[in-house]
Amino acid sequence: MPTGAAQTKPSPHVQRKRRKRRAEILHAALRAFRTKGYHATTLDDIADDLGVRKTALYHYFPDKETILYECHREALGEIKRLMKEAQKLDTAEERLAHVIQEHVRVMTDTLEGSPLAFEVPALSGRRQAQVIAARDRYEGELRQIIDDGIKSKEFRPVDSKLAAFAILGAINWIARWYQPEGPLQGSELGAEFADYLVGGLSNARACDEIPDEMESSS
């Protein structure tokens, strides 16, 4: 029993409509953030995209920052899902390729070329901490995949932390140059990125295995 009031519950059909509207707002915001950045985006910018006055937005979100935060929540959900998928795969190389490919595809195809990684500092206090924690978790898992690959000799022995940062940087930066109307499909882009960024770690190439006699010191 929350704030106990006799509110006639919102009805099932109207709820779906409201949800849809919320999503539309979030995506309009995402588009605006991508081109101008969060701080340079006004509520009017977002509202104009929907053919509405800015005050209408306040029926769905209490303030501007919450809009950004909800965008983050949606994105983090996708990220979490894709990482879970990846964990089912057998080799580190497959896992890493899947993460890169899907991360790129989600950004481009379902998140308006998500510029969210750019806007974490715009969140304040508790929310920023939450998003950073989730991001750190993701980075840690990505790093783990790389370390696993190194241990299994699939990858060269690089600094997994830096490699993870490099990979995420390359991916996040896509928001800066990707054009949804352009000829490049998100999945192709993802495949190319996975190829380049994984190839950079893969030790086994066209040539056969390299014997590992150097690290047996005794």
Next chain:
Amino acid sequence: MPTGAAQTKPSPHVQRKRRKRRAEILHAALRAFRTKGYHATTLDDIADDLGVRKTALYHYFPDKETILYECHREALGEIKRLMKEAQKLDTAEERLAHVIQEHVRVMTDTLEGSPLAFEVPALSGRRQAQVIAARDRYEGELRQIIDDGIKSKEFRPVDSKLAAFAILGAINWIARWYQPEGPLQGSELGAEFADYLVGGLSNARACDEIPDEMESSS
């Protein structure tokens, strides 16, 4: 004969002092931009860092945007220089490694972990176009290095445009996590990045050359 006036020229010593102060302001701004972003940074933020009131800044720069623009000019100068250096090297692999290594080093060691690539959209009109043109030139040269390497068989045949974007993304993203006080030196970081990002392209590994019989069709 410009706007002919009998201005007593500024004296040589006072000029150097002024230049130094300008540089200090630019670097304070750079630090602020890195942590908060351009739009979220107030002139008070920059001024406070220098122990001064914001109005003092107006004796050196006519407005906030010009401060950002001058930061960009300084950075682009460094970038141009480093690319020129790279062009003297013999192999594409050496050139690419040098560009990456130096780009990273300049960002971390001399530009306060430069967040400038994030702030291009904050410039308006003519200036933005100028910076973008310079950036595009740089990207083109980087891409050329990659294409050269592919042609000479040093690199795998990847999409050079995407590879260049990936590399620049990885580098630019450094601004987001690099901590000047941290243990990691800029040059080490540069070396690691060059290793990973070039290794991703290098076709020749520990194993000897791969005979190229597949593309001689006739």
Next chain:
DNA sequence: TCAAATTTCTACCCGTCGTTCAGTTTGTCG
């Protein structure tokens, strides 16, 4: 078709921040 609920609009408030300006302090040079 009508009432209740939901969504959106018009009009306004108010804090922040870039910017201006007139004046004071600090520094330089003869």
Next chain:
DNA sequence: CGACAAACTGAACGACGGGTAGAAATTTGA
């Protein structure tokens, strides 16, 4: 020391943009 320029200050302005209140319009459901 004295004259002048450079560096800086403090007060105030004005615009922009986030946020609020209440009225109007639209949709929902009988």
